[in-house]
Amino acid sequence: EAGVAQSPRYKIIEKRQSVAFWCNPISGHATLYWYQQILGQGPKLLIQFQNNGVVDDSQLPKDRFSAERLKGVDSTLKIQPAKLEDSAVYLCASSLAAGARTDTQYFGPGTRLTVL
């Protein structure tokens, strides 16, 4: 079974530029998550989708971050404009069921963003 796919793996941009990350979850997984992992910290949830609807975006900085999940499959996360403090690894995860709190989340390899 193929895992969660993410691209690009690495991205370096200047501050105030924009950037987009792509995620393809495990086939058939209804729920998709985006996490931000700053160096030395655990991942922090940015947004959660169930199928193509947003369940939780309470920690997403909406003035600069946006995310969408068209057709309930792939998802993109965008930052516009980027700030220095956005330097982090952005992890995508997916889980099988919609609304099951006991479900395991499976993570992709992440995108390492460096903002200069």
Place this chain on the structure above:
Amino acid sequence: AQSVAQPEDQVNVAEGNPLTVKCTYSVSGNPYLFWYVQYPNRGLQFLLKYITGDNLVKGSYGFEAEFNKSQTSFHLKKPSALVSDSALYFCAVRDGSGYALNFGKGTSLLVTP
């Protein structure tokens, strides 16, 4: 609010010795607890989870964890460490009311030959 604490930044153990990585949690209601491992430049890999039932949970690669409700702990253990177990380990908790996983800051495990 739900949270986990991993009190040790780093754990050092000799190959062949038992290892323990500590985790304590704080939730309202019943906790759902998870352990993940992260190798350099890789995503998080699921090791095991506690939902309900038997307090001793067995997972991947010979790891196990013991849920202790009275001590609000969920320590990760392995009877005999391997050098290849060296990685960053994360404990995470979700309570019954939300979907988000709340992660600890991670514990770096170093297994020396």
